Amino acid sequence: MYLSKGKVTCFYCDWNGRKDKAKDHCKKHHPDKTFKLKIVENNMEKFFQKQINRETATTTDVINDDIQEQEEQCSTVVSPSLSSLSNFHVSPPSSTSICTSPTTNSVSDQLALVMKQLKKMTNAIDQISLEKTKVQLSSSSWQSDDLEQMFQNITCSNDLYMLKYLEINSQLDTITCIACFKFKKQAPKHLLSTIKPVFGVFEYVEQNPHQIQSQRFRSLKRNLKLHYENKLHMWCVEEDEKVKQELHDFIRKNKKAGFNIGRAALFCIQNGLGDLKFVHTLNLLDLCGASIGTYRHSRWFFQELRNSMATSMKQRVMEYLKSVDPITRQQRPIGIIFDKVTLLKRTLQVTMLVVMIDGQLTPMYLKSSLCKTELSGEELAANCVNVLKSFGLTKSMLQEKLTGGVVDGAYIHMNINEHLCNNIGDSTELVNNFMGCCSFIGIGNW
Structure with missing residues (x-):
């Protein structure tokens, strides 16, 4: 039913009709008064009022019926003779009982239960407000005591x-x-x-x-x-604390987003994924509800981060190679491993170091630099020496620290040991001995 067709009651008389006709009725029958409508009672109030009225009516009817039955039982016919008057005996009336229907009892019990629950809720709310007031008063008195002690x-x-x-x-x-x-x-x-x-x-x-x-x-x-x-000072302090808390929350969320972006970038770098996969990973994290912020989500950031990580790792490797072994008090010996690899029609030479870390031989990747395909081996040895120099290893340091290397058969046929000896200025006999020995060890262990 439309709202305009709902039943309403006039405020000034007992007229009851459609809502869209109420204004016309008021103009016609009450022209000198303001248009008003009676407020409709709440449905729950109407329901409980009906139940109460029904209970009252039922109880009244039952009482009247019982009283009428008792009057009929107690009424007797009295004869005009004296004997009958002398022998007349009236029995006491039986106790009057008021009986109610089960439905009436159940509704009254429900109403009593509702009133009891409302009373409990009201008492609980009053108790909570009282406790809150006590806490505020105690905190204010405690603060005033502390303030007094502080100024003393x-x-x-x-x-x-x-x-x-x-x-x-x-x-x-x-x-x-x-x-x-x-x-x-x-x-x-x-x-x-x-x-x-x-x-x-x-x-x-x-x-x-x-x-x-x-x-x-x-x-x-x-x-x-x-x-x-002063209350104004207290208000200003609360506002200042809110601003500080908002700034603290912002810094904490920003730090969390930075860690999430850094972990995503490290995951892509460790698994050999590119910058495009980094963007896709951030989109996945955002869909999963992780905090990633609003910037540093581009491929450019991934490339800059990767270059920065490479620079930092290179600096740490250089510091380690220049350090002194705490046990022997001498510079750490190193070995070299290098080999050619072809990727996307480009020939690269992978150069690695072998150092002793915690009693174990540990390979350490340095660089994969472009190289030419040639059969003499001279340019390959020069390429390796240039990579070692880029990590801070000078010729004098290589003469002291370099103990040998591991290469494959093609490098041995190109006499890579002689070309390497010429580039670092070491004796050929020493390099040959180490290259031969390390090559044999490398064949068995690598």
Whole structure:
């Protein structure tokens, strides 16, 4: 049914009809009065009122029926003879019982239960509000006690630095409340009605701790205490704490988003995925509900991060190669491994180092640089030496630290040991001995 066709009642008479006809009725029968409608009672109130009325009517009917039955039982016919009057005996009436139907009892029980629950809820709400008021009063009294104790401990001008939210400028002889300076202009009007424009600004007074407190210093302490107890100052402090909390939450969320982006980039780098997969990984994290922020989501960032990681790792490798072994007190010996590989029709030479870390031979990747395909081996040896130089290993350091290398048969046929010896300036016999020995070890272990 449309709302305009609903049944309404006139406010001035008992007319009941459609809502769209009510205004015409009022103009016709009540032209000198304002158009009004009666407020419809709540459905629940109407339901309970009907139940109560039904209970009352049923109970009244039952009582009347019982009383009528008792009157019929007690009524007797009295003869006009004296004997009958002398022998007349009236039996006491039986106890009157009021019987109600089961439906009436169940509804009354439900109503009583509802009233009892409402009373319990009201008592619980009153108890909670009372406890809240007690907590607020106790906290305010506790804060006032702490404030009183704090100002009693201030005996000199240096103790004023213990107070929070104050900025003391001894050169200009001013004390400024930072919270009030930021937020007092944004306060509600009822807090600004009795406040002066210089609210939160005080004159700095110098006080020596070994002397008796001057009148000016005591006045300053009293004014500061009144300022801390002022409602406007409390409101400004709450606003300042909210801003600090929002900033803290922002920094925490930003840090979490940065960690998520860094982990995604590291995952892509470790698994050999490209910058496009990095963007797809961030989209997946965003769909899963992880915090990733609003920037640093491009392929350019991934490339810059990868270059920065490579630079950092290279710096650490250089520091390790230049360090001294804490046990032998000498520089760590190194071995080299290099071999050619062809990727996308380009020939690269992979150069690695073998160092002893925690008692184990550990390979350390350096670089894969472009190289030419040639049969002499001279340019391959020069390529390897250039890679070692880029990691801070000079020729003198290579002469002391380089102990051998592992290569395959093609490098041996190209006499790579002689070309390597010529590039670093080492003796051919020594390099040959190490290359032969290390090659044999490499064949068995690598």
